[in-house]
Amino acid sequence: ELKVEQNPLFLSMQEGKNYTIYCNYSTTSDRLYWYRQDPGKSLESLFVLLSNGAVKQEGRLMASLDTKARLSTLHITAAVHDLSATYFCAVALNSNSGYALNFGKGTSLLVTP
Amino acid sequence: NAGVTQTPKFRVLKTGQSMTLLCAQDMNHEYMYWYRQDPGMGLRLIHYSVGEGTTAKGEVPDGYNVSRLKKQNFLLGLESAAPSQTSVYFCASSYPPGLPLDTQYFGPGTRLTVL
Numbered sequence: 001e002l003k004v005e006q007n008p009l010f011l012s013m014q015e016g017k018n019y020t021i022y023c024n025y026s027t028t029s030d031r032l033y034w035y036r037q038d039p040g041k042s043l044e045s046l047f048v049l050l051s052n053g054a055v056k057q058e059g060r061l062m063a064s065l066d067t068k069a070r071l072s073t074l075h076i077t078a079a080v081h082d083l084s085a086t087y088f089c090a091v092a093l094n095s096n097s098g099y100a101l102n103f104g105k106g107t108s109l110l111v112t113p
Numbered sequence: 114n115a116g117v118t119q120t121p122k123f124r125v126l127k128t129g130q131s132m133t134l135l136c137a138q139d140m141n142h143e144y145m146y147w148y149r150q151d152p153g154m155g156l157r158l159i160h161y162s163v164g165e166g167t168t169a170k171g172e173v174p175d176g177y178n179v180s181r182l183k184k185q186n187f188l189l190g191l192e193s194a195a196p197s198q199t200s201v202y203f204c205a206s207s208y209p210p211g212l213p214l215d216t217q218y219f220g221p222g223t224r225l226t227v228l
Contacts, residue, residue, distance in 0.1 A: 004155075031210060031215075033216060033217070035219075041221075041222075042203065042219045042220060042221045042222055043156075043203070043219040044219075045216040045217070045218070048215055048216050050215065088155060088156070090156075092210065097158075097161070097169075097171070098144055098146070098161040098162070098163045098169060099144065099207070099209070099210050100146055100158045100161050100171060101146075101148075101156070101158070101205075101217060102158075103148075103155035103156040103157070104155055105153060105154065105155040106155055
């Protein structure tokens with residue numbers, strides 16, 4: 001059974017600060033996704049990481065993947081209020097499960113002045 | 114393009130009632146999924162489909178049935194609703210892995226309450 005663990009689950013940070021969210025998973029997979037969810041809204045795709053060492057950046061967010069360590073990170077640089085949301089990492093199951101996603105519990109991020 | 118749409122957006126049922134949630138996508142995606150989201154639980158897979166006419170069980174399939182008679186539609190049915198099925202239901206669709214735009218696209222969700 002594939003387990004996906006995120007930490008921290010809750011994060012309150014000041015504007016302008018940096019922080020990293022961690023996503024560990026239990027079995028081999030080379031497809032990892034990061035999503036953002038605003039309260040009461042759907043999930044928005046942020047990053048797709050498909051190989052060991054993959055790094056992607058969009059604005060103040062940067063995601064990386066280490067398949068050997070089964071670890072992905074989402075780094076936030078100089079946080080702003082607009083980044084307040086819940087962030088999910090998800091790991092794709094294999095073809096036997098239709099490449100369905102196994103989600104972490106999410107990291108609820110609050111950026112304060 | 115509308116992307117992934119879900120009907121209805123909200124619904125309140127009494128225990129034992131039945132209903133069908135409709136998911137439609139206009140991106141010609143082969144794969145479609147139903148997830149449920151509960152507080153503190155992340156999203157969990159209910160059923161999925163890898164093509165028209167095919168469906169399979171996910172992590173939490175009990176109490177639900179699905180059908181994929183048309184490629185663009187994926188229906189989720191609750192035959193006899195229970196309070197434990199109170200949740201937000203998300204539909205998602207995607208191309209097979211390896212193609213460009215390799216991600217799942219999510220619908221807006223259906224908020225279901227079972228009394």
